[in-house]
């Protein structure tokens with residue numbers, strides 16, 4: 001499965017609070033070209049429902065909690081994200097569904113490429129067909 005959890009160092013302590021630093025090709029396994037985040041997502045909303053042809057991403061839930069279901073055409077993995085020092089790496093050709101948002105979830109995403117709608121596979125049947133072609 002082309003997705004896995006990354007654990008980031010936390011600098012600080014309970015007295016002063018914590019800091020986590022993210023760096024291209026150090027604790028993030030690609031050159032970061034774009035950062036975006038989702039917020040104000042209603043708790044019943046589901047997002048995602050797409051895969052990417054080439055894009056690599058790391059999802060970090062910096063506030064609240066959320067679940068991410070990843071499917072590579074064979075295997076399903078479900079991740080619970082609720083720690084600002086933990087990221088979910090998702091590589092190319094992984095169908096993702098994002099759901100179970102808590103109140104005030106902020107999900108920040110680091111991406112290996114600039115936004116390109118042509119890199120998206122938004123049709124589930126097309127995703128399955130592309131997986132089977134390979």
Ligand code: TYD
Nearest residue numbers: 034035036038046047048049050098114115
């Ligand atoms: P999308 O990637 O489908 O987000 P989600 O899976 O969370 O619903 O993007 C939602 C909309 O935002 C879509 O119209 C494309 C646009 N968008 C950008 O313009 N730039 C970006 O960097 C991203 C990620 C999305």
